[in-house]
Amino acid sequence: MSLSIARAWPSKFCAPAQRAFQQARSAHTKRTIQVQLKDDVPGLGMFGSVQTVSPGRMRNLLYPLGKADYILRGVGPRLLLRPENSTSESDNGRTDLAKLTERLLALPPLIFRRRVRTRAATSTLKPIYGSVTTTEISQYISEHFKFLLAPPDAILMLPAVGNIRPTKLKALGTYEVEVLLRDGQTVTITVQVDEQVD
Incomplete structure (x- = not known):
């Protein structure tokens, strides 16, 4: 009985078409997005203001807590009214x-x-x-x-x-x-x- 062992070929032997689709990324690129705040956020801004934040901060902190909304491309910020139960306007x-x-x-x-x-x-x-x-x-x-x-x-x-x-x-x-x-x-x-x- 002969056993054949299948080996994975090293990447340098891969077909040229496979290597063409490898994606290159830069580890040092800082991406930011614009969001509109739905509440006062200490250290960031006031209710209704447009701020630039990292996508991770928006995805993990601001959006799940309902403190900000994404600004859609071509639409721009909206005029937000404070809820009635918050502090009234002086x-x-x-x-x-x-x-x-x-x-x-x-x-x-x-x-x-x-x-x-x-x-x-x-x-x-x-x-x-x-x-x-x-x-x-x-x-x-x-x-x-x-x-x-x-x-x-x-x-x-x-x-x-x-x-x-x-x-x-x-x-x-x-x-x-x-x-x-x-x-x-x-x-x-x-x-x-x-x-x-x-």
């Missing part, structure tokens, strides 16, 4: 919200200048290079008018196109951008995207 918070509303109503049209794409398909809209995002709009307001529009106090919402609410303005024109405040009130501001002349 009079100071109400006056701050009233001041914010007054400042928003007093804003002139915000003007952004962008280059027009010349080789674009002919349409009624004139597409631009790049875009104007809600982040750029809130940065413009904070730099030029010295007040901040950010969750949990306010969220910028661009005009809807059909059933879709975009996150960027990608053509020349005048847009009515809604600012959804913490108390549920909506204030409209005007954003104008003009052609940049070189």
